[in-house]
Amino acid sequence: MSEENNLSKWKGPIEKRNTGRKHGSKNKVTQNIRKAYQDLVENNLDNMSQWIAQIAYDDPKQAMDIMIRLSEYVIPRLARTELTARDGEDLFKDLKFNFGPSVNDLEGRDQSTLPPADIEDIDA
DSSP, X not given: OOHHHHHHTOXXXXXXXSOSOOXXXXXXXXXXXXXXXXXXXXXXXHHHHHHHHHHHHHXXXXXXXXXXXXXXXTSOOOOOOOOBOTTSOBTTTTOOOOOOSOTTOTTTSOGGGSOOTTSOOXXX
């Protein structure tokens, strides 16, 4: 190895190494903040239910959005996984789906699946 590579791996004198927190140990400040936040949430669960109910009364969509965002702290989010072949190629590059004609294509659809013409449009 060259002398330059040896210097880049140098970690200091042996007596000065291993003087910090052990690898994997938790930061005390972070632990205290997490505990305080957990206590705050646990002590306000009933209030939070009331608050969300109040929001839902005026705007159900916003209440559902809040519930979904809060659930991310309880239910872990699943990571997306990309599947590739051994050579790195996309496994599904030649996969095609045929779902039939478009729902908007009245000529190409089976007429027996269409609603009767005498039913009025609800939105009209």
